[in-house]
Amino acid sequence: MVQPAVEPGMSVENAKCIKYAVSGEMYARQGAMVAYRGDLRFERKGQGVGGMLKRAVTGEGLPLMAVRGQGEAWFAHEAQNCFIVEVEPGDQFTVNGRNVLCFDASLSYEIRTVKGSGIAGGGLFNSVFSGQGRLGLVCEGNPLVIPVSAQSPVYVDTDAVVGWTAHLQTSLHRSQSIGSMLRGGSGETVQLMLQGEGFVVVRPSELTPQKAQQH
Secondary structure, X not given: OOOOOOOOEEEEEEOOEEEEEEEEEEEEEOOOEEEEEEEEEEEEEOOHHHHHHHHXXXXXXXXXXXXXXXXXXXXXXXXXXXXXXXXXXXXXXXXXXXXXXXXXXXXXXXXXXXXXXXXXXXXXXXEEEEEOEEEEEEEOOOOEEEEEOOOOOEEEEOOOEEEEEOOOEEEEEEOOOHHHHHOOOOOOOEEEEEEOOEEEEXXXXXXXXXXXXXX
């Protein structure tokens, strides 16, 4: 049984759903609202000409809706697990658009190329969030949050990574030799290497081609 919100903003209602107590305005993925109560209005949020062009080129654009008014709304996406990332002033968090569920209006985002990914990365583009506020995300399974340090870089599968602190340095890393690839190899040929100080969020499963089309 859900309980009334004690303060405005987002909270995890359960493993599969985020509740947002709206007092003014917030943003969410289009079609993600599963229930609401109160005086709320849902409007499609335009991205402007520049945003539309970036979305056409990268395929990474976020189809958003603005939620305005006073009330409570619940958001979910395909029964995926929900979690919240706190973005602090001066910080930035880069995340794949398919993992975004909702976020505070105090946050802004822009689409950027993942540095160092190159063409071989399949065209890696992410949405970079900045400002101060909360970002509600989804992924299949319980996410892994892995610390990254200058002494211990982390290598992640490009189909499994959800997001990371944006000041980390990124580059592609090939873990197999040409000879190993010709012999069949392990199937894990290229990873995204993250270096610096921060953390990376990884889903405990890879994105299959069928799931990629659905997202």
